[in-house]
Amino acid sequence: MSFSMYSASIPVFKQILGSLHAILVKAEAHVEDKKLDPNALLQFRLFPDMLPFTRQIQIAADFAKGAGARLAGQDVPAYEDTEKTLAELKLRITRTLTFLDSLPQDAIDGSEERAITTGSGEKTKHFVGQTYLLHYALPHFFFHATTAYDILRHNGLDIGKKDFIGSY
């Protein structure tokens, strides 16, 4: 695959979302093995004013969805944040992966200079596609994906960096 806005976005999001899905499978087994309260994991925060695990997964998935849609020139589909279980978080990820697979490569390639707007009101931000992807969407995506991993590691899940990097 040649180097392009598509190759720098969708396959990277898919790699790490695939890792998060596999890590959630391991988290489910961990909860069962250790007879943990799954909500203790789902609601765990590394500090009281940080977001809990569930939100980290939802937001990571949403940065992938939002970036894919915006770079392709599509409206961003809204997914409600209703997940209450690890199984539902896995579905959030598979739903996001299916959406990313639906995006045509040729709509994203060439989006370097596409005008991208995020947020609303005082939080409105204006970008061109390249800046949005490289300096905003990817850093935010990795930030939430890694923090989700760190929460699970902090709670004793037996995973390593290989699980985070995953397959590519």
Next chain:
Amino acid sequence: MSFSMYSASIPVFKQILGSLHAILVKAEAHVEDKKLDPNALLQFRLFPDMLPFTRQIQIAADFAKGAGARLAGQDVPAYEDTEKTLAELKLRITRTLTFLDSLPQDAIDGSEERAITTGSGEKTKHFVGQTYLLHYALPHFFFHATTAYDILRHNGLDIGKKDFIGSY
């Protein structure tokens, strides 16, 4: 700046390394204000078999240095892992930033298909430049940078995601 191997690598590494440097400045003030033992932060791990804060910073910086050098077709300069203070970790980052600034853009642009080898012995990995950057170096870099941030947040440093995203 047009979309290229250079734009997808060096400016991204510089953005987040700049953030980590600014966060280290805040960590120094936090240690002083709260009369903390700085080694308690420097050696803090989110789980006993995870790497401590100092190593997270060193490794994040090394992924930036290694990626920049390899994509430019240069030998990777070796920096010893001798930092014992927050001030020394700041120097590690500024040294890395200076190195990244020394890399000619035209040596990195066009490196999509450059053969890249990392590790040695059983850990040897072979990549082409594009795969190495997007699926290996950037994910590892963000993984360690975010984990460094998460360690400081977990220890009460008053920073937020804006500090991580930084300036771009």
